Amino acid sequence: MPGKRESEDVRREQILRGAFEVASRGGIGSLTIRAVAAEARLSHALVLFHFERKERLVHALLDWLIATTSVLHVSDDVARFPHAQDRLHALLQQEMARLSREPRHTRLFFEFWALGARHESIRVRISAELERYRAAFKAIMDELLRAEPGAFAGVTPDGLAAVAVSWIHGCAVQAMIDPGHFDTDEYLAAVRGMVGQLA
Amino acid sequence: MPGKRESEDVRREQILRGAFEVASRGGIGSLTIRAVAAEARLSHALVLFHFERKERLVHALLDWLIATTSVLHVSDDVARFPHAQDRLHALLQQEMARLSREPRHTRLFFEFWALGARHESIRVRISAELERYRAAFKAIMDELLRAEPGAFAGVTPDGLAAVAVSWIHGCAVQAMIDPGHFDTDEYLAAVRGMVGQLA
DNA sequence: GCCTATATTGAACAATTGGTCAATATCGTC
DNA sequence: GACGATATTGACCAATTGTTCAATATAGGC
Numbered sequence: 312m313p314g315k316r317e318s319e320d321v322r323r324e325q326i327l328r329g330a331f332e333v334a335s336r337g338g339i340g341s342l343t344i345r346a347v348a349a350e351a352r353l354s355h356a357l358v359l360f361h362f363e364r365k366e367r368l369v370h371a372l373l374d375w376l377i378a379t380t381s382v383l384h385v386s387d388d389v390a391r392f393p394h395a396q397d398r399l400h401a402l403l404q405q406e407m408a409r410l411s412r413e414p415r416h417t418r419l420f421f422e423f424w425a426l427g428a429r430h431e432s433i434r435v436r437i438s439a440e441l442e443r444y445r446a447a448f449k450a451i452m453d454e455l456l457r458a459e460p461g462a463f464a465g466v467t468p469d470g471l472a473a474v475a476v477s478w479i480h481g482c483a484v485q486a487m488i489d490p491g492h493f494d495t496d497e498y499l500a501a502v503r504g505m506v507g508q509l510a
Numbered sequence: 511m512p513g514k515r516e517s518e519d520v521r522r523e524q525i526l527r528g529a530f531e532v533a534s535r536g537g538i539g540s541l542t543i544r545a546v547a548a549e550a551r552l553s554h555a556l557v558l559f560h561f562e563r564k565e566r567l568v569h570a571l572l573d574w575l576i577a578t579t580s581v582l583h584v585s586d587d588v589a590r591f592p593h594a595q596d597r598l599h600a601l602l603q604q605e606m607a608r609l610s611r612e613p614r615h616t617r618l619f620f621e622f623w624a625l626g627a628r629h630e631s632i633r634v635r636i637s638a639e640l641e642r643y644r645a646a647f648k649a650i651m652d653e654l655l656r657a658e659p660g661a662f663a664g665v666t667p668d669g670l671a672a673v674a675v676s677w678i679h680g681c682a683v684q685a686m687i688d689p690g691h692f693d694t695d696e697y698l699a700a701v702r703g704m705v706g707q708l709a
Numbered sequence: 710g711c712c713t714a715t716a717t718t719g720a721a722c723a724a725t726t727g728g729t730c731a732a733t734a735t736c737g738t739c
Numbered sequence: 740g741a742c743g744a745t746a747t748t749g750a751c752c753a754a755t756t757g758t759t760c761a762a763t764a765t766a767g768g769c
Contacts, residue, residue, distance in 0.1 A: 313734045313747035322746085338628050340539050344727065354748050356729090361746095365727065418627050425621045427687055429537050438688045445691075470700030473692065477680025484679050485672065488626055489637045492644075493672065501669030504662045505704045512717035512764045521716085543757065553718050555759090560716095564757065 319361070325351050326358055327375045330368060335415040339422045342369065373423050373436055380416045381409055383447050395454040396506050402451065403478060403502060407495055410483045417483055441476070448475040478502060518560070524550050525557055526574045529567060534614040538621045541568065572622050572635055579615045580608055582646050594653040595705050601650065602677060602701060606694060609682045616682055640675070647674040677701060 317325075329351030334342045344365055348355035362368040389401040410417050427434035449472035456468055486493045516524075528550030533541045543564055547554035561567040588600040609616050626633035648671035655667055685692045 312732090312749070313745095316735055316746055319746095338625070343725080345725085355727090356749075357747055359728065418624070421683075422624050424683065424687060425617070425624050426537070428617050434687060438691075441684065441687055442691065465699045466703040467696055467700070469693065470696035473681075473684065473697045474677070474700045474704070476684060477697075478673070478676050479680070480683050481676025481678070481680030482672075484620075484623065484683065485640065485675060488623060488633060488640060492637075492641065494668065497666055497669040498672045498676075500664045501666070501673045504665040505673070511719075511762095512715095515716050515765055518716095542755080544755085554757095555719075556717055558758070559718095 322353075322357075322361055323371075326353070326361060326368075327372060329353075330372045331375065331419070334372065334422075335419050339369070339419070339426060342372075344368070370432060370436075373433060376416060376419060376423070377436070377440060380413065380420070383444055385447065395451055395458055399448075399451050399455065399475070399506055400499075400503055402448070403475070404499060406479050407482055407499065410479070411486065411495070414487075418487055421484065421487065444479075445469075445472045445476055448472040451475075521552075521556070522560055522570075525552070525560060525567075526571060528552075529571045530574065530618070533571065533621075534618050538568070538618070538625060541571075543567070569631060569635075572632060575615060575618060575622070576635070576639060579612065579619070582643055584646065594650055594657055598647075598650050598654065598674070598705055599698075599702055601647075602674070603698060605678050606681055606698065609678070610685065610694065613686075617686055620683065620686065643678075644668075644671045644675055647671040650674075 326347060330342060330347045332350050333346045337346075344358050345355045347368070348358045351358070358368065359365075362371060383406065385398075385402060386405065389398055389405060392398045392401055423433060424437055427437045449468050452468040452471035452475070455471070456466070482493075482495075482498060486495070525546060529541060529546045531549050532545045536545075543557050544554040546567070547557045550557075557567065558564075561570060582605065584597075584601060585604065588597055588604060591597045591600055622632060623636055626636045648667050651667040651670040651674070654670070655662065655665070681692075681694075681697060685694070
């Protein structure tokens with residue numbers, strides 16, 4: 312009764328897409344081997360054949376999620392601004408646009424984030440992503456402070472980078488719970504006001 | 511074989527404390543009727559007797575969590591600062607201190623937050639809390655902008671309030687995933703630098 | 710001290726779960 | 740076209756889950 316055969320890579324991708332669909336629809340809590348198999352139109356035994364244990368499927372899904380999410384990247388459009396504060400603002404705008412463009416990725420990512428509080432292996436993966444995020448902002452903050460040296464005693468690039476990450480993520484969680492009450496443009500205007508005053 | 515009797519209020523509180531302990535230890539996903547009963551040293555049937563359905567226990571736990579969490583309150587220590595920006599900074603410091611003082615409450619709250627993305631009843635509860643939070647900051651931002659009218663074109667109190675909430679929550683989620691890499695003092699110094707420039 | 714109301718319990722149920730395994734159809738190789 | 744390797748499957752298992760229910764011990768009123 313076995314159906315058509317397929318290569319390992321194709322099957323894994325097919326299963327992971329099913330897993331994303333299931334987890335995205337009902338949360339990680341609803342992610343079961345059988346639900347994933349049904350979504351991918353496969354037998355649940357085949358899912359276990361390719362991923363061995365559920366835990367590994369979950370971990371593979373996190374990797375897949377990070378890989379398929381458009382990672383933070385300082386695009387040419389952003390990089391060509393001559394002033395550091397303009398680049399910062401453009402980067403913030405770009406990231407906020409991305410979060411609202413991929414709401415399912417964003418929500419699922421935060422679910423993994425919460426899961427990471429209790430699972431070491433997930434925590435290190437998320438933590439690494441967060442670190443990359445901070446590093447990207449720190450680079451811009453470095454320039455921002457170098458342009459106006461000595462003006463902000465005690466304000467470090469690391470501190471500013473952490474603030475920038477807060478903007479993105481705090482903004483994401485607020486928009487996640489009630490998109491209606493959260494005005495992106497108003498928010499960005501306020502941030503621009505602050506950044507503008509900085510330099 | 512029934513054990514000692516107890517009043518409804520006492521039992522519910524006992525069960526909810528057990529539920530918090532279980533959910534806080536292993537996440538909402540590990541919250542089962544039997545685990546809660548074991549934690550509270552009761553039979554699992556008694557838990558259902560008092561809460562009828564698991565769904566209601568979960569919802570009651572969220573209410574309990576919000577009620578027992580020291581809610582945002584502009585204390586006298588904060589209120590007596592004459593300048594709005596000093597009050598804002600003191601309030602931010604107070605809230606960040608609270609988040610790290612009650613890490614288990616904070617983590618569980620964010621788990622409910624994620625759950626709210628898919629459960630209407632939970633979402634409205636969380637959303638209401640978030641709204642109260644924003645309103646408290648908006649009051650301060652109002653004063654802040656009134657002190658310096660016309661200086662920030664397009665910057666609204668609502669926008670600034672949303673930014674303040676981002677600071678708190680973005681800070682919380684960063685500290686949640688890797689407390690080691692997150693320096694609270696450095697963060698606050700950066701925020702102070704921005705707020706100081708604002709007015 | 711009895712009696713009633715009910716808080717409390719263990720047993721039992723069906724459903725769902727992750728995981729194993731032998732049977733089998735499919736595919737590339739000869 | 741036969742063959743061997745293996746991807747694929749349904750059946751099966753034990754554990755856990757939420758929920759129901761009859762039995763029972765307890766506490767308060769008489």
